Amino acid sequence: MSEVYKLGDLVWAKMKGFSPWPGRVSHPSKDLKKPSNTKKGPVQCIFFFGTNNYAWIEESNIKPYHEFKETLVKSSKTGAFKDAVEAIEDFIAKGEIFEDGLDPDSLFDRLKDDTISVEKRTPKTTPKMRKETPKQKRLDSAEIRRPAKKQRTESSTSNSIRVGSLSPALNHSAAARKSGSTLLNRPSNIARPVTPPLDVETLSQTLKEKNIMPSTLKFGFLGLGIMGSGIVKNLINSGHSVIVWNRTQEKCIDFVKAGAEQGLTPSDVVLAADITFSCVADPQAAKEMVFGNCGVLSEMSPDKGYVEMTGIDAETSKDIAEAINAKGGRYLEAQVQGSKTQAQEGTLVILAAGDRTLFDECQSCFEAMGKSSFYLGEVGNASKMNLVLQLMAGVTLAGLAESMALADRAGLQQKDVLELLELTSLACPAILEKGKAIIEGGFPTQLPLQHMQKDLRLSLGMSDQLEQPLPLAAAANEVYKHAKRLGYGEHDASAVYIRARF
The missing domain is CATH 3.40.50.720 (NAD(P)-binding Rossmann-like Domain)
Structure with missing residues (x-):
């Protein structure tokens, strides 16, 4: 272990191609192998707040968290970065500690077991049922919030690259408890779409x-x-x-x-x-x-x-x-x-x-x-062309969703709408396929809704650079964002109908 950084130290860690990110010096996961050649000196295993992933980072790209906090927090305005800073600040505020000697997977399993046991033995009371002194209240809330003073962490991915968030539901649960249940909160009962196994060996x-x-x-x-x-x-x-x-x-x-x-x-x-x-x-x-x-x-x-x-x-x-x-x-x-x-x-x-x-x-x-x-x-030309085509698809699908929602509200049969649509010049395989998905209501994933929303967002970014107004795309993007927030990001893009209908 390095004399400069020790296990549990809070730091800013920078990966090549990205801005510094709040993290903590940690044990590597079981399948995170240490780089064999470290040309620029010693490396540390860093747990990244917000994304909950791990990577080996050279010490030359690591800085103490508190010393550089004021400067680096002002340097980035992205939502993901703000979420990561909020996560590390929440970690500091709760006084959680990293337990030396446990790998992250074991640590998470023990925390999960402790949390379940705490929930079972904690009686459901209200202020009217029992009066609490300030000291009792602090002790009780501390017991629920941080059982056995262990660090909350998820299992690492199988690679050493910080790729995406492992558990969005866990990441947002604390915020949901603070703000209460609202229409925009992700419902807990939205099941992820089932992806049938792919028969790899059969030729089409x-x-x-x-x-x-x-x-x-x-x-x-x-x-x-x-x-x-x-x-x-x-x-x-x-x-x-x-x-x-x-x-x-x-x-x-x-x-x-x-x-x-x-x-x-x-x-x-x-x-x-x-x-x-x-x-x-x-x-x-x-x-x-x-x-x-x-x-x-x-x-x-x-x-x-x-x-x-x-x-x-x-x-x-x-x-x-x-x-x-x-x-x-x-x-x-x-x-x-x-x-x-x-x-x-x-x-x-x-x-x-x-x-x-x-x-x-x-x-x-x-x-x-x-x-x-x-x-x-x-x-760059292929990326631009793809975004132009995706913009057309995204706006068209949002229009289809609103049309089907209007038909339903007007007391019309949606299957009749689709049969008539098939006879018009608007008929095409994509619209008919998405229309059937809307009627069936299962939204099996062909193109994830979150990917469609990503393409609309990138299209809007391109329009900003070129100063080309895209009012319809901007409105459609908001509709997809809302459907994604409702919990349908991993479902098919046709699930945008849920937002249009309800």
């Missing part, structure tokens, strides 16, 4: 008809989510050599059985592959995949290619391209139009921009993934 009829001649190159793929899993399935079944990585390693098992290899970290995948694809949640995750510990940049070299398939904005794409090119690598953005079904059937539309030779080398892969691929020139 579309793929059989393509008769693809696979490339002899080796391809890496980072991210096996709703879109990535379908894409990788078709790469494997078309005969391509693939090595995969996913934050949740269990998702890799079926793909390994189907013939893929598995990398332990994103950098392992880049090292083993000639060309690596990435398809993760959003711009933040895309940057962390590249700049984070054990990320893409650590193994990027002149003989490597990197293809970003995450739905991102042009500025993020250019930042990633600059970093990849600085290491001698080649970069291509390849945005996709389509949903889960199209990804699994291999009928996506691919919009690419960047290195033309890399685009040509990926042609057999694009043929397996989709029905058409387009090269749009310099980096």
